[in-house]
Amino acid sequence: QVQLVESGGGLVQAGGSLRLSCAASGVSLSRYTMGWFRQAPEKEHEFVAAISKSGGSTRYSDSVKGRFTISRDNAKNTVHLQMNSLKPEDTAVYYCAADPEPLFSPSQEYDYWGQGTQVTVSS
Numbered sequence: 001q002v003q004l005v006e007s008g009g010g011l012v013q014a015g016g017s018l019r020l021s022c023a024a025s026g027v028s029l030s031r032y033t034m035g036w037f038r039q040a041p042e043k044e045h046e047f048v049a050a051i052s053k054s055g056g057s058t059r060y061s062d063s064v065k066g067r068f069t070i071s072r073d074n075a076k077n078t079v080h081l082q083m084n085s086l087k088p089e090d091t092a093v094y095y096c097a098a099d100p101e102p103l104f105s106p107s108q109e110y111d112y113w114g115q116g117t118q119v120t121v122s123s
Contacts, residue, residue, distance in 0.1 A: 002027045002112040004096050009117030012086055016121070020081040022096030022114060030054075030074040033103040035110055036081045038092035038119075048094070049081060052103040059106050064090075086121045093118050 008020040022034070035050040049070040050059045058070055069082040079096060094117050097110035 002032070002098050004098060004112060004114035006094065006096050006114045006117040009094060009119045011120045011122065014086060014088055014121055014123050016086050017082070017084045018086065018119060020083065020094055020096075020117060020119070022079040022081075024077050024098070028074070029072065029077050029079065029098065032098035032100055032112075033108075033110075034070075034072060034079040035097045035099065036070060036079075036094060037097060037110075038090075038094045039116075040089075040092040043092075046092075047106045050103055050106060051079065057103055059103065061106065083119070086119075088121045088123045091119060091121050 003025045005023050012018055033053055036048040037045055038048050039045045047061050048064055049068055051070045051072050055072045067085045072079045096114045098112040099110040
């Protein structure tokens, strides 16, 4: 059973930065493609970023490309999402997710999900 726990969310002013972390217990994250998703009130679940098992390949949504960076530290069993130049429209609950399949598409389905962490960006 893969258990994922996100942390690092909070309230930040527009233009600011936050770094989200996703930690796993009970399994080595090096076996999983990892993704970050978000959901704002009354909006669809949205892909944000993904990283391959080795960390050698990444994907980003157009809305965050150039501002967000996904990374992983397999030795520490963690995945991070560095978010810079935050905008009010980035406000959402952010979820990390794990997929045993290789990274191949932003729309691939993930098997395991964390409980989410709230990010609020004020204008």
